[in-house]
Amino acid sequence: MVAAIALVAAAGLWALAAHELWRSSVPGGLPLPRVDPHRFFSSSFLRASASFDRFLEIDELLASVTLLAVLAAYAWRGHRLLRESAAGRIGSGILLGMLGFALVWLAQVPFGLAAVWWERRHGVSHEGYVASLFSSFFALGGRFLFVALALAIAMALAGALRRWWWLAAAPLFAGLALLSTFLSIYLIPNTHGLRDPTVAADARSLAVIERVPDTKVLEQTVSRSVTAPNAEAVGLGPTRRVVLWDTLLDGRFSRKEIRIVTAHELGHIAHGHLLRRVGWLALFLLPATALVALATRRRGGLARPEAVPLALLVFVALQLLTLPLWTLVSRHEETEADWSALQATHEPATARSLFARLATTSLSDPEPPAWAYVLYADHPTISQRIAMTQAWQKRAAGR
Amino acid sequence: MSEHPVRLVVTDDLARKRLTVGFRLILVIPHSIWLGIWSVGAFFAALANWTATLVVGRPPEGLHRFLSLYVKYATHVYSYLYLAADPYPQFDGRPGYPVDVEIAVPERQRRLTVAFRLLLALPALLLVASLFGAPSAGYNRLGSGRGGGTFYYAFGVAHIAAILGWFAALAARRMPRGLRDAVAWGVAYGAQLWAYLLVLTSRYPDCDPEVLLGELPSRDDPIAMRIDDDLRRSRLTVFFRLLLAFPHLVWLTLWAVLAFLVAIANWLATLVRGESPEALHRFLAAYVRYQTHVYAFILLVVNPFPGFVGRADSYPAELEVAARARQNRWTVAFRLLLALPAWLAASAYGSVLWTVAFLAWFAALVTGRMPRSLRNAGAHALRYTAQVNGYTFLLTDAYPYTGPCRMPGLTALAPASTPALVD
Numbered sequence: 001m002v003a004a005i006a007l008v009a010a011a012g013l014w015a016l017a018a019h020e021l022w023r024s025s026v027p028g029g030l031p032l033p034r035v036d037p038h039r040f041f042s043s044s045f046l047r048a049s050a051s052f053d054r055f056l057e058i059d060e061l062l063a064s065v066t067l068l069a070v071l072a073a074y075a076w077r078g079h080r081l082l083r084e085s086a087a088g089r090i091g092s093g094i095l096l097g098m099l100g101f102a103l104v105w106l107a108q109v110p111f112g113l114a115a116v117w118w119e120r121r122h123g124v125s126h127e128g129y130v131a132s133l134f135s136s137f138f139a140l141g142g143r144f145l146f147v148a149l150a151l152a153i154a155m156a157l158a159g160a161l162r163r164w165w166w167l168a169a170a171p172l173f174a175g176l177a178l179l180s181t182f183l184s185i186y187l188i189p190n191t192h193g194l195r196d197p198t199v200a201a202d203a204r205s206l207a208v209i210e211r212v213p214d215t216k217v218l219e220q221t222v223s224r225s226v227t228a229p230n231a232e233a234v235g236l237g238p239t240r241r242v243v244l245w246d247t248l249l250d251g252r253f254s255r256k257e258i259r260i261v262t263a264h265e266l267g268h269i270a271h272g273h274l275l276r277r278v279g280w281l282a283l284f285l286l287p288a289t290a291l292v293a294l295a296t297r298r299r300g301g302l303a304r305p306e307a308v309p310l311a312l313l314v315f316v317a318l319q320l321l322t323l324p325l326w327t328l329v330s331r332h333e334e335t336e337a338d339w340s341a342l343q344a345t346h347e348p349a350t351a352r353s354l355f356a357r358l359a360t361t362s363l364s365d366p367e368p369p370a371w372a373y374v375l376y377a378d379h380p381t382i383s384q385r386i387a388m389t390q391a392w393q394k395r396a397a398g399r
Numbered sequence: 400m401s402e403h404p405v406r407l408v409v410t411d412d413l414a415r416k417r418l419t420v421g422f423r424l425i426l427v428i429p430h431s432i433w434l435g436i437w438s439v440g441a442f443f444a445a446l447a448n449w450t451a452t453l454v455v456g457r458p459p460e461g462l463h464r465f466l467s468l469y470v471k472y473a474t475h476v477y478s479y480l481y482l483a484a485d486p487y488p489q490f491d492g493r494p495g496y497p498v499d500v501e502i503a504v505p506e507r508q509r510r511l512t513v514a515f516r517l518l519l520a521l522p523a524l525l526l527v528a529s530l531f532g533a534p535s536a537g538y539n540r541l542g543s544g545r546g547g548g549t550f551y552y553a554f555g556v557a558h559i560a561a562i563l564g565w566f567a568a569l570a571a572r573r574m575p576r577g578l579r580d581a582v583a584w585g586v587a588y589g590a591q592l593w594a595y596l597l598v599l600t601s602r603y604p605d606c607d608p609e610v611l612l613g614e615l616p617s618r619d620d621p622i623a624m625r626i627d628d629d630l631r632r633s634r635l636t637v638f639f640r641l642l643l644a645f646p647h648l649v650w651l652t653l654w655a656v657l658a659f660l661v662a663i664a665n666w667l668a669t670l671v672r673g674e675s676p677e678a679l680h681r682f683l684a685a686y687v688r689y690q691t692h693v694y695a696f697i698l699l700v701v702n703p704f705p706g707f708v709g710r711a712d713s714y715p716a717e718l719e720v721a722a723r724a725r726q727n728r729w730t731v732a733f734r735l736l737l738a739l740p741a742w743l744a745a746s747a748y749g750s751v752l753w754t755v756a757f758l759a760w761f762a763a764l765v766t767g768r769m770p771r772s773l774r775n776a777g778a779h780a781l782r783y784t785a786q787v788n789g790y791t792f793l794l795t796d797a798y799p800y801t802g803p804c805r806m807p808g809l810t811a812l813a814p815a816s817t818p819a820l821v822d
Binding site for chain 1: 633635636638639641642643645646649702703704705706707708713714715
């Protein structure tokens with residue numbers, strides 16, 4: 001009875017926190033007009049972008065299925081690899097964790113190469129196959145570090161707190177995510193100050209308008225391997241930055257369009273999306289770690305290295321199962337950032353042309369099918385974004 | 400496994416004459432000229448030998464004898480130059496020199512390995528560059544300007560041992576055994592490689608010092624290594640070895656920062672008390688042990704993933720560190736200066752270690768086993784590196800032993816019937 005009450009209370013608190021995190025500055029019930037993509041894009045582009053995106057989405061779907069299959073097999077037989085370790089309880093757990101992801105990497109190599117082939121074929125990327133293989137291999141090293149740290153913490157806590165380790169682990173991991181968000185700017189290579197003084201001046205004035213005047217805007221050189229334009233907001237407090245890819249600043253986009261992108265990223269910072277993302281992560285981690293603890297009980301709990309392969313499977317499966325929720329949250333934040341950019345620039349026509357151009361340069365399908373939208377769309381569709389500009393314009397005219 | 404058909408025989412008594420040591424480089428000039436002339440003849444003889452062996456499947460007696468003499472003579476000259484032996488060598492490669500090589504009589508060889516001999520020798524050529532030294536080429540790019548090729552001479556273990564031995568022999572009229580054996584290791588491997596390249600034998604060069612030098616000295620060093628390894632390697636962990644070591648490398652770096660500070664404290668304390676404080680000795684011993692475990696894992700000397708705390712008796716490449724003992728304060732005061740020669744040799748051994756690991760990575764990935772010779776060469780190099788670290792961190796005042804020595808757990812070759820030898 002007490003447990004049931006505690007569970008209900010916890011669920012209530014969880015829902016309350018989720019409600020708070022869901023708050024948005026976009027007016028509630030804002031009607032989005034129906035946008036016909038044929039008004040903005042040619043039929044040939046719509047066909048090409050649909051084909052381009054479908055291949056990548058199916059490739060990713062197959063990669064995810066492979067991931068689950070490999071981890072399922074690993075959960076069944078992975079404990080045999082314990083004989084490759086002389087590292088004690090936690091060290092052996094770390095080894096099994098890393099080897100699980102190593103096997104996943106091996107199994108996913110064909111899908112990664114297929115994606116590179118497809119992007120090269122469509123001129124979206126000119127990264128070489130070997131370079132792509134090497135960069136993913138060394139990125140695996142970074143993942144190993146992360147897995148090692150996470151397992152060291154979880155297994156140490158499981159050794160000390162037994163069944164209740166997850167109660168301490170979830171907030172601890174959320175704290176680490178906070179730290180990682182804070183430090184993320186230092187992990188982005190090839191960044192420097194904006195070279196174009198007009199773009200820099202625009203960025204400064206937009207930061208003032210969006211009430212984040214201390215935010216610096218940087219440029220990242222990526223054009224050696226990528227042609228698609230992009231930008232991102234990173235960091236927290238004193239480390240918060242907006243990073244614009246040099247592919248956005250290479251002359252293909254007008255000054256006004258760059259202003260929209262900058263305002264959008266500043267919008268993420270102004271509305272605390274990075275901090276909120278950590279909040280969402282904490283909300284995910286609490287039930288996820290509890291389920292991992294529950295699932296690994298049969299193997300003696302996460303304190304034992306034999307339980308690590310199963311823990312990996314459960315955790316990754318939960319991540320995949322909640323993918324639609326993560327993309328929903330992401331789309332919600334991107335919508336708010338779009339709204340914020342419109343409020344800051346008052347340039348709906350420029351925003352429309354920008355979104356159309358972003359679609360054409362990235363070969364992005366303006367209206368993906370529902371399954372792809374639910375699983376993989378971390379931004380609103382191009383049609384939705386264009387509709388948003390029209391809704392903003394109508395609302396501004398009505399004031 | 401039978402004995403290698405190319406075998407080094409060392410009868411040197413370590414005594415050296417200061418006069419010939421001091422002028423060794425000049426004294427060797429006539430031999431260098433003669434060796435150069437002989438090399439031209441050997442080149443054409445080798446071509447003829449290669450063709451004949453390819454046709455009849457066995458080196459002709461005359462060519463084999465001539466090329467064997469050439470390898471023996473080169474071995475004498477290099478041993479003399481690198482101070483592995485003292486007497487001035489004869490010019491005809493006749494037997495009896497204190498560092499001599501014995502080469503078995505011609506035997507049948509597989510034509511396929513003869514045909515691709517040069518290609519097959521590439522891994523051994525890589526290894527000889529680190530054990531003995533070799534001309535190397537590299538590419539450098541200066542600033543934003545155009546890059547260019549550079550040629551340089553890579554110093555191997557034998558070179559470094561010879562340079563250090565020169566000073567030691569001048570001072571003491573004796574070549575330290577460790578340095579002599581380090582030179583002999585490189586010379587012997589070079590002789591086996593040349594015999595292989597010149598198609599005198601089809602047996603691949605074996606870099607295990609016990610195979611090359613025969614019985615190794617047994618030592619009772621305060622820092623010693625023990626290997627407990629069955630040569631099995633997991634292909635999965637071999638393939639991802641470097642990435643799997645990332646957490647260890649990060650941890651080792653963090654630990655190194657602390658160890659550096661502790662080492663300073665230990666230096667001061669040992670200088671004052673003449674003995675390391677127990678807690679500091681224990682901490683630094685654990686650090687050096689952990690470092691050895693991590694390197695042994697990365698460099699494929701052993702198979703399992705190591706623990707993170709450097710606990711004693713926890714790993715198949717175990718470093719045994721003796722309890723703290725009194726140390727001479729003078730050697731403590733100038734420890735960094737005294738350790739410089741050892742660090743020089745350790746850097747050469749480091750290159751052996753990485754070359755061994757590079758070659759072993761491919762071998763272990765294909766066969767699921769570590770070649771014994773590579774494992775043993777790596778283990779000897781690692782033991783020396785650990786001794787240098789221990790000496791630097793004041794775990795002992797016993798100077799690191801440069802040459803290969805007997806190590807518990809390293810499989811020795813079973814005695815076998817010795818084939819007839821050319822002398």
